[in-house]
Amino acid sequence: MAASAVFPFMAGGAADGTKLPTGALALSDLTASPRFGLKGGGSAAWLTAHGISLPAVNHIGAYHGMRILRLGNEDILLLAEGAGEALAELKAGWANDAGPKGYSSWREEGWAWLRLSGPHAPQSMSRLCALDLRADRFGVDDIAQTRVGHIEAVTFRSQTGFDVLFDVTASVYFARTAAAAARHCTDFLIDTEGHA
């Protein structure tokens, strides 16, 4: 996989010229992927009324190919990687509704979305995040709202490693910090997944 550039793209900006690491720890930038956040009173009721079964707080559900992240009672994030049409339909319905329906938390603009993958991804995460994210403690439908690489972040498991969502203005910092953590990883067998 070729190294890709980092959001936000702006000539002369902080991210200009930065490449994401590849190799034993690879970062890929999903910031351009469709997503939609709702927050505030009425958010949960509106989504439920439109057929979405909401998971418990800090858990992940699914609806029409989208992942439904419950970040709080009234703070919900819809990730539509590969399900852009279903999300566009839902967003159009939300925009045309007079309410009460919560308000958009602008996660598609405010947050970067990076994916850690590769054989060193679990080891790198254990260096970046203080929480125990081993597979027997942190399942596929769990969400951790915590600090990753010293910045506030939302993280959860993906098929290839971990996805991390955080303030988009810190994307270059995060890419460099993850790459630095990966340099300290070893190929010796380290039990980061809780296997006996």
Added chain:
Amino acid sequence: MKLLICPMNGPRNIDEFQSFGPVPAEPDPDRTADADWSRHLFRAENRRGIVVEWWRHVPSNYFFLAERDLVTNEVVRTFDPSERRDQS
């Protein structure tokens, strides 16, 4: 490392939290003597015992309450604000 138990997110490093100070008393200004009202406005309490404080878990922007012993700095318990509303 100091740990605090967030009612929503579980045990976390203390540096993930922000303190917002004690839950203020809410005396009725019409039924409170001037001296007591003045004391309420301008003087900070400095007593021993358990205080109920507002705290925020920063990464999830979740506000909750904690009962803390002012002498030992031990956090007795943390709980969702809805529990307090239910009591009153």
